[in-house]
Amino acid sequence: MSRDLHTQTLTELAAGLERGDFTSVELIENLLGRIDRHDAALNAFVTVTAERALEAAKSADEARLAGKAGVLNGLPLVHKDIFCTRDVLTTCGSRMLENFISPYDATIVERLAGAGAVVLGKTNMDEFAMGSSNETSYFGPVKNPWDLECSPGGSSGGSAAAVAARLAPAATGTDTGGSIRQPAALTGTVGLKPTYGRVSRYGMIAFASSLDQAGVITRSSADAALLLGVMAGFDERDSTCIDHPVPDYTAALSQSLEGLRVGVVKQHFDDGLDEQTGTAVRDALAVLEANGAVLTEVDMPNLDLSVPTYYVVAPAECSSNLSRFDGVRFGHRADNPEDLLDLYCRSRGEGFGAEVKRRIMTGTYVLSAGYYDAYYLKAQQVRHLIADDFHKAFENVDVIAGPTAPTPAFKLGDKTDDPITMYLNDIYTIGANLAGLPGMSTPCGFVDGLPVGLHLVGPHWGEETLLRCAHQYEQLTDWHSACPEDFS
């Protein structure tokens, strides 16, 4: 029986542990074994914390016996390597932090551990979360479990691949422009990016502070609800984290689709969308409609501005956020610097990869005297326009639905020479970040054996509606249960 533990969702595993069908130690051993066997093919992990995981599992089993089990007691998960974890390597996918051991835990790491979760390891990612394919990682690209020649998406590609390949039932991720939702779509998993301010950013290495938000990648919306309930909530260490009550997300799942007003953005089905992907998404919308949802077309006239706006705002913030990596106090430091300037130039030149440098330079440029108004200020104004489009749409609909990404997973190496095409992969997801809205992706079909994701965006604090919609859809379809053959 314990042989199929890896196929179970978090919710199923929680029930099994509670019934005493198996122990946390058995579960963790099972998954550590799978990571051992399969990760060489995937490269989803930067660090596997086997010993710590077994210790934690043992403690969790003892806690359960003592009647002190938290809601995630003994349940396994993995953290994107962007979250600081005390005494464990935290690389952010960069040579800059190749040897960085964090002296503290991120708030979400602390909260999940507090609820009893057991961390199996830290997952690979695009360097400093800058990328949509996982190819910018210093530790090499992650492979898509559905086709090892394909990208799993990014930047939370390691988390998505680990969950899709059944190496872990759940993973944390971060989403600045689609970095949870796009890899979820490309790997057939469920990805949730909460409202900006819903989850603390403390201890999450910053890429673009006004856009970054922590979330989860799971194999069901019920699991996402379970984890969000633990992660969400006010944190006095993050000034942008909002003191807003945390509802019972699990309780919201059971409400039917009846009467749910679903907005369909007409611009989403323009030329940029792969035809078969579009068909899969339309089919999903039809399922929602057939089960009581009311579809309405909505207009997002400024949608085409979201990618250029994002590529001004995000680099601007990252150029400043990454200044602290200067070789002085932590991180990569060049050997034998001649002087201060040489220390800075070589430490950063050697420590950062090409995509990170490209964004730092873009960001430095748009904030420079004489360019600030034309770029940064203008982008902030356009950002308001995009947010207004959403606010107007949500006067008439409860949720906006469409494709998560324009195509299924693409081949590794296909887009690395063309950053603009790569950036366009996030065209449908970026708007939610610019407007601070919650977004989700849930599997809705396949194109040539590769998964396709249905994207849902809600109004501020609309996580319950998103989870309910996705969960109800998952009850009507089987896409989210599909497992890549080599990892069954």
Next chain:
Amino acid sequence: MSSAWEVVIGLEIHAQLATSSKIFSGASTAYGAEPNTQACLVDLGYPGVLPVLNEEVVRMATKFGLAVNATVAPRSVFARKNYFYPDLPKGYQISQFELPIVEHGELFITDADGNEKRIGITRAHLEEDAGKSVHEGFEQSSGIDLNRTGTPLLEIVSEPDLRSAKEAIAYMRKIHTIVRYLGISDGNMQEGSFRCDANVSVRPRGQEELGTRSELKNLNSFRFIEKAINFEIERQIELIEDGGEVVQETRLYDSVKDETRSMRSKEEANDYRYFPDPDLLPVEIDAAYIEAVRETLPELPAARQQRFVADYGLREEDAGILVAVRAFADFFEEVVAATQGKAQGVANFIIGDLAGALNRDGLDIEQSPVSTAAVAGLLDRIKDNTISGKIAKEVFEAMWAGEGTADEIIDAKGLKQITDSSAIEAIVNKVIEANPGQVAEYKAGKDKLIGFFVGQVMKETGGKANPGQVNQILKQKLG
């Protein structure tokens, strides 16, 4: 200084706010700890950490804004000032740029002609201090001490309304007094909690357009500021008169050589790439908050000076000296309340004897070994003629040395004034008999000799005779 030239000065004063923890972290701000023992992960700019604003600094900045009759902004925004330096851990300083918390303030100084002059305060904004680079004691490298990193500063920027080094000092002293009155800064210049940069330029008198300015950095004593500004004024005038041109640059004052020298030119200046800090929300302040802060404001120096003149009949100048340091003014009022003596006498005593003794021993008034009650006890004895003002100085020295109260010392040393007319008369007679020559001269019209006779009587009595009575009796006897 050539009168053909008009000097234009603006000051940027950095006042360290007297909070117990830093502006964006919980680390202590105490001065003088071992290097790098008061810097937490937030101060060190570790990956993933975030700043959280210390509410106390908002209250302090609001107090300052109200004290200088400024607008306290309903919404102010923290911005990042980006530049690389080893003692700046994040690679940016969190400051305020376009929307500072305080704007459009003013205060009044007395100019060279004795007239009241308004000095505009452009703005005051909150920011974090950087750490310190230590260049001594390290071979081939520099040390970094990040204890000061994140210490809250209020940068107070004046309009270019100051016309001489003296005016600049007068303005700076006023600000110094205000921040200490408000209890928002200890104003300690040696420890760097109150320092200033000065923008200095000259222009031909009558010219509207401002001359090119230089910025003098890191001036940390009133004396050096005055010297640095005066040196810079001379340098600029000489340069222009010799056919040269002032270039816009930052200059450092060298107190040893008493000169300023170029640090960096405008071309070398950083582009700081300011933008709103996305990690911090705008600071929003409503009218109710401002009113609540206003109610906590102490009486400010200008108002207190006026009250001292009106209520106690003090000379304007003495009132000004007393209120310049809040603790001095408090000391004065406590003594006045406790003594029978006149307020002006109290002021004279504090400004003269007490301030002199404090100065000599390098003490602050809070550390005075003689309490307000003890001073009142001493002044009472002058008032009731137990001792003269002159003997009082001797008694005070003994009190300072810890020998007891005024009464105890007067008793122990037998300093009680002789007020018995017959006793004084006997001594007067003795002095007249012993100095027939001087008596003759006095009677011949040399009135000034009265001083000689008084001195002789005092000498005989060890200074204890009541001077008024001595005068009276002498005049009577000498006809």
